[in-house]
Amino acid sequence: MVDYQRVIDWLDVWIADRSKRVILVFLVLTVVLGTGLVRVSTESGTSQFTEDSPAQEAFDAVNREFTPPFAAENGSTQLIQTGRNVLSKPELLAMLKAQYRLERRTEFRVSSTTSAARIVAGTLNPNATTLEAQIRTVRRATPTEVETAVRRAATNPGFRALLSKDFNRRSASASATIGIVEHEIPRGLAQQAGAESSGDDPLTRIQVRSESVVGSVDSDIRVFGSGIISSELSNVTFDSLIIVTPAAAVLILVFLLFAYRDPLDLLLGVVSLVMTIIWTLGFMGWIGIPFTQLLVAVPPLLLAVGIDYGIHAINRYREERVTGLDISPSMRRTTDQLLVAFFIVTGTTTLGFASNLTSRLQPIREFGLVAAIGIVVTALIFGIFLPAAKVTADRFRDRVGLPVFGLRPLGEEGSALGRLLQGSVTLARRGAPVVLAAALVLTVVSGYYATGIDTSFSNEDFLPPEQTPSYLQSLPEPFAPGTYTVTETTNFLDEKFAAVQGDTVTIYVQGPLREDYALESIQHANRNPPKSFAQADRRAESESIITVIQNYSRQSDEFRQLVERNDIDGDGVPDDNLGQIYDRLLSSPARGQALQYITEDQRSTQVVYTMKSGASQNAITRDAQQVADRYRLDATATGETVVFQSIAAIIFASALRSLATALLATAIFLAFVYRVLVGRAAFGVINLFPIVVAVSLLAGTMRLLGIPFNALTATVLAIALGLGTDYSAHVVHRFTDEFEHETDVFAALTRTVRGTGGALTGSMLTTVAGTGVLVLAITPVLGQFGLVTALSIFYSYLTAVLLTPSVIVVWERYFE
Structure with missing residues (x-):
């Protein structure tokens, strides 16, 4: 011993x-x-858990390389407005004022704004392109003119996407709407400022400070975004x-x-x-x-x-x-x-x-x-x-x-x-x-x-519970917990807005997309999808560059003829000269939609699949990986569900x-x-x-x-x-x-x-x-x-x- x-x-x-x-x-x-x-x-x-995950790396690449609707390059803030009718004249003015006041403050670095109120104002007066002009337009319009403009705007899918599911076109009413404020934040700003925590993130500071600005508007509008969640x-x-x-x-x-x-x-x-x-x-x-x-x-x-x-x-x-x-x-x-x-x-x-x-x-x-x-x-x-x-x-x-x-x-x-x-x-x-x-x-x-x-x-x-337990609420300061809204807001969005309903899975594809087999590979992968995938006629419901090609073909006869000349098997998906088709698409009015699914260098694309409601997280991930394996190019299944x-x-x-x-x-x-x-x-x-x-x-x-x-x-x-x-x-x-x-x-x-x-x-x-x-x-x-x-x-x-x-x-x- x-x-x-x-x-x-x-x-x-x-x-x-x-x-x-x-x-x-x-x-x-x-x-x-x-x-x-x-x-x-x-x-x-x-986010601290998802580092070094292949699915997360693919998800980051998708967010970096493609431009989804209403997503700013450097971050966006949602303004969630609720009321008896958020499409009434006073509520439309409130949303416009909130966005205008944020836009005027240089520290918020606002690059653009989107809202149903802006679309209605543009419908009333197409020449009113600034928030200030749109406020004047809505203020001068009668309630009847506003209702008429709402009904006309309802034909715009983008307008409907910003409104809650209870939107009624006939009565020109909805109980909730989302306004988007996009921010332009120079890369590296957080690091240069010596930020060490989420509270020092520029987007977090912007969103936390914008709450007081939005609160000055006479309406029930709450600020929401990744910065608020981090805070x-x-x-x-x-x-x-x-x-x-x-x-x-x-x-x-x-x-x-x-x-x-x-x-x-x-x-x-x-x-x-x-x-x-x-x-x-x-x-x-x-x-x-x-x-x-x-x-x-x-x-x-x-x-x-x-x-x-x-x-x-x-x-x-x-x-x-x-x-x-x-x-x-x-x-x-x-x-x-x-x-x-x-x-x-x-x-x-x-x-x-x-x-x-x-x-x-x-x-x-x-x-x-x-x-x-x-x-x-x-x-x-x-x-x-x-x-x-x-x-x-x-x-x-x-x-x-x-x-x-x-x-x-x-x-x-x-x-x-x-x-x-x-x-x-x-x-x-x-x-x-x-x-x-x-x-x-x-x-x-x-x-x-x-x-x-x-x-x-x-x-x-x-996340904190939607309702803080009463025994915690009764605690004296400084032990009393703060007010938490993230869970309540997230549940509200899930309940009210169709756009956030259901899960989606993204297949991130990398490789020579100009090769003749590239689009046929996507088409083939969509056939006979697994059980958790939403499907029609034994094909997975998906959005991809093929969708953009087919949509623009219906709008342009010249482009349709180009696609048909290069569609050898007549299935609506071109097989030859894909580089020419991409170039023509990216130089057309459909360029913005195309860039949501294919990169400028034509080396990466994303295919977004809709999943069946109620499908388990495990089943969705397993089936998504199975579909990704069908691709001839390098494909990775990703999305929040797959990452988690x-x-x-x-x-x-x-x-x-x-x-x-x-x-x-x-x-x-x-x-x-x-x-x-x-x-x-x-x-x-x-x-x-x-x-x-x-x-x-x-x-x-x-x-x-x-x-x-x-x-x-x-x-x-x-x-x-x-x-x-x-x-x-x-x-x-x-x-x-x-x-x-x-x-x-x-x-x-x-x-x-x-x-x-x-x-x-x-x-x-x-x-x-x-x-x-x-x-x-x-x-x-x-x-x-x-x-x-x-x-x-x-x-x-x-x-x-x-x-x-x-x-x-x-x-x-x-x-x-």
Whole structure:
């Protein structure tokens, strides 16, 4: 065995005899790392997950190379107007005024505007081309003239697309309309300005500031766009942190009062927890990791682990003090055992968190890195600083004569908790093999049931609920959450506007589009589409460059004749001289429509397919990829649905990969550590068995409660393994110490579950409260993560206390 005791003895000297120097060093480090807090930026939304995704890269290329209707080159803002009739004269004037006031402000960089009101004004007076002239035109028109102009404008498909589905041409009325404001923002402006978060994005600033300008118009018009979404997502992250952290602190304080029962010990524990958060967040700031919605979960997790370490340290120290030992000898005996236990626990927990570094998604990798660093920081503070501070505090208490509270350890002999915990030893004595057999059966059943867990990834995971729960609305400032409109507005658009109904999928095609087979390849791919594709006459409903060619052929006889001369098989799709056809099309009045589907260099095109309503995200993605494979050119299926489904698949793979990595790494680590420490690698397996049971139970419970693997809960299985090993490691390591002085395995187990079990109980209660409080977070994904993390901790505690004695008894009887 390696002589690790020399390192422990060296630390004992510093902790017990040079405690003030230790405290000073840690306080200086806290100040240094604390300066990194001001460097922490924020990032939110789904875009952080879609980086490096082939489907997202194709989607970006489509948005970059083609010009969809009403999309500005650098960003657009939607003005959503609602009312009894948004086509009445007063409402038309309100929309025109809103767009005019935005256009006049140079800081909004307005390049163009579109609205139903502008179309009506142009119908009234074709010579009124500016917003100012159109305002005068509508103001001078009578209500009857306005109604007539609305009916005439209704023949324009673009006009109808801007109106809600309840538009009535006869009464010239609609309850909602969308106005578009396009902005011209020079590339690189955000980077030149030193923007580090979504709130510094130029489009976000424009849209947030435009709300006050639009609000000055006498009408119900709301501003909406990607900048507003980014702003609210950032606000939700911050508001969730403001709500969750104090709530966790209050609950933790309550349970710490139960665990410590001493004001001075409570103060030391709280100071250590605060230092842990400062060190971890400061580290993030110094290395430039932004604070994302996933990282909101890190502070409660670190609080949970810190509480566990703190309670173990104080409780173990009290076990020695009640025997009559003085301060220094008591702390020396405490750290002799706990520093080794903390090393084991820190190693396994860090491996559990760090296993998320195997994920292909950067936010999950950053979560794993920050959490792993945080665990190491927690071990240093609670393993070295807290014991040193406890020695200094007790010496100060003795010197000034302060009273001592709560000196008795949790779970001591004769206490109600001690008797309850001893039940697991009684169970092991009477039927350890039966206990293990039942645990194995439960593990297999729960694990098999868990194979049906859903996987999801969507905007809804990160958006605030449409209606903020009443218990959150009643919170006082500064904890009261803000007003969130994104979800309500998104649902409103889905409900009111036909243009946003149903899913579409885009096939992004690259290659020599001038080749004779290029358009026939598109035509062939559309035949006999998969089930999720909308279809007519066994052809997929789609929009492509073929659609533009056919539409313009009906408008131009000369172009139709050109197409017919080059349509060898007479199916309406040209086969020869495609370059000539494209050139003629791009020099015609249909140029704008053509550029929506083919690039200027004629090397890329997009085909937009309509999907059946109600088709699942998985079916749409699978079928879209099947259609893309039919193309002779390089084709990639993309679109929001495809991108999100690809991320969902990565999330599921990440969950399994992280769990497998954590399980293997933890098993190797534990076997090595116990081989080095006590000469028995088998203790590593003993340590791991209860946690495998806990992870299986957790996965089964997730499916039972309908909680899917999403961007955050995908990390929980590996985290459960890391956190859960904490509980069993304390039990196993305490047993190895007690077994050295006891010839009877049951006597050693009894002392173990009374001493360490008592500390574990206090730790479990505070940790469940600290992580479970995430259910108060505003975003659903954080609430789900808080619930499953709390469950994982409870299951880990339960299996560590109930199963570990039986595993040890079976090992001692049949293998030792």
